[in-house]
Amino acid sequence: MLDERELAIHPIVQESVQQNARTIANIRNLTASLFGVAAGTLGLESYPGFIFYLLGTLVVSVLILLLRAEGKPKAYFYSPVQNLLLGEVFGGLSSFVLTWTLFYGLVRA
Amino acid sequence: MALLSKALNAIGLLLLAHAxxxxxxxxxxxxxxxxxxxxxxxxxxxxxxxxxxxxTSVFLVCAGLVLGSPALRPIQWSEWAGEVEQEEGRQRQGRGKAGMKEGEGVGNPFRMLEERPGFVDVRAKRKEFADWVREGGSR
Structure with a gap:
């Protein structure tokens, strides 16, 4: 009830929410394959590789927070933790694994 | 900003290829x-x-990508509407009625109300027409 009332007083622009989510997803997809290249080059295997990916996404989240959201995640995301920190992290996992294995095989032929 | 992001991307990709x-x-x-x-x-x-x-190269490319991404939009209706209005005002002062930059904004949801014939800026239109006549006279 409280939430509904809050939304009625401070309405949210749906288009902006979608646009922001799309921007975040775009950045995540591009950086995921980039991290795959790095992980393959460094020759990481099994768990360290996935930990590397998680650390990388954390760094990207911080970069977005500082450079794009100007340190005010509340103004740009409805639920900052869910959209900014966790948003699309697992969507990029497949492209990460793809480039990871590709570059691991290429470098250590 | 665009130049910085492009430069970061280029340097980062070069370093990455080298690595x-x-x-x-x-x-x-x-x-x-x-x-x-x-x-x-x-x-x-x-x-x-x-x-x-x-x-280092991965970090540089990440920074470049984030800098090069389109700006986030405020989700609070009040802030967003304020930005849209300012943008519209700037455009109207610049040159008559110019369309929003493509893909840049959603546009003013109240444009229909703002641009009713009664509210058309007649002087701007007249100036526009005069410019057009001056230019097109020779053609």
Missing amino acids: VYSAHEHSALHAGAPSTSQAPSTTAALPLDITLETL
Whole structure:
């Protein structure tokens, strides 16, 4: 009830929410394959590789927070933790694994 | 901003390509030479400089990508509407009625109300027409 009332007083622009989510997803997809290249080059295997990916996404989240959201995640995301920190992290996992294995095989032929 | 992001991307990708090539050469070198003690010697550890170069280049490209991405939009209706209004005002002062930049904004949801014939800026229209006549007279 409280939430509904809050939304009625401070309405949210749906288009902006979608646009922001799309921007975040775009950045995540591009950086995921980039991290795959790095992980393959460094020759990481099994768990360290996935930990590397998680650390990388954390760094990207911080970069977005500082450079794009100007340190005010509340103004740009409805639920900052869910959209900014966790948003699309697992969507990029497949492209990460793809480039990871590709570059691991290429470098250590 | 666009220039900075492009420069960061270019430098980062160049460094990344160099790092990957170095790592490849390193592993090729160690695969050819017979190892001293243990026979198979699972590819000697990557030198520190290649590791650092890889990490730095990835960070640079990430920063470039984030800087190059389109700006986020405020989700609070009040802030967003304020931005849209300011943008519209700036455009109207600049030159008559100019369309929003493509893909830049959603546009003013109240444009229909703002641009009713009664509210058309007649002087701007007249100036526009005069300019058009001056230009098109020769044609």
